[in-house]
Amino acid sequence: MRTHETTTGEGDAPVTCRYHFDDDGDLEELQVIYGGIDIVDALSEPQLDEIERECRSAAKTEYEESRYDTAISNYIEEMTA
Numbered sequence: 001m002r003t004h005e006t007t008t009g010e011g012d013a014p015v016t017c018r019y020h021f022d023d024d025g026d027l028e029e030l031q032v033i034y035g036g037i038d039i040v041d042a043l044s045e046p047q048l049d050e051i052e053r054e055c056r057s058a059a060k061t062e063y064e065e066s067r068y069d070t071a072i073s074n075y076i077e078e079m080t081a
Contacts, residue, residue: 001029004058008032008047015039019055027052 004017018031032040032051040048 002055002059002062004055006051006054008043008051015051017051017055019052019059021056021059027055030055 001018001020004019006015006017007013008015013034016033018029018033019027020029022028030040030048030052031038032043043051
């Protein structure tokens with residue numbers, strides 16, 4: 001499960017999102033933790049849509065960074081072999 005820190009609501013409450021996308025790219029699991037409690041059931045549909053967009057963007061960024069890091073590691077390994 002991946003983690004993303006964000007804010008939600010009119011007061012910009014800081015929350016930790018724990019999420020997982022399946023192989024088809026669909027959001028399979030989402031927890032929105034505020035004060036140690038999962039508040040996902042208390043959020044409105046627009047709030048959940050925004051959080052899903054942010055999580056999807058964070059996952060894409062993480063994936064791109066890992067691809068770049070892997071390419072660098074492979075290049076260094078080839079150069080030192």
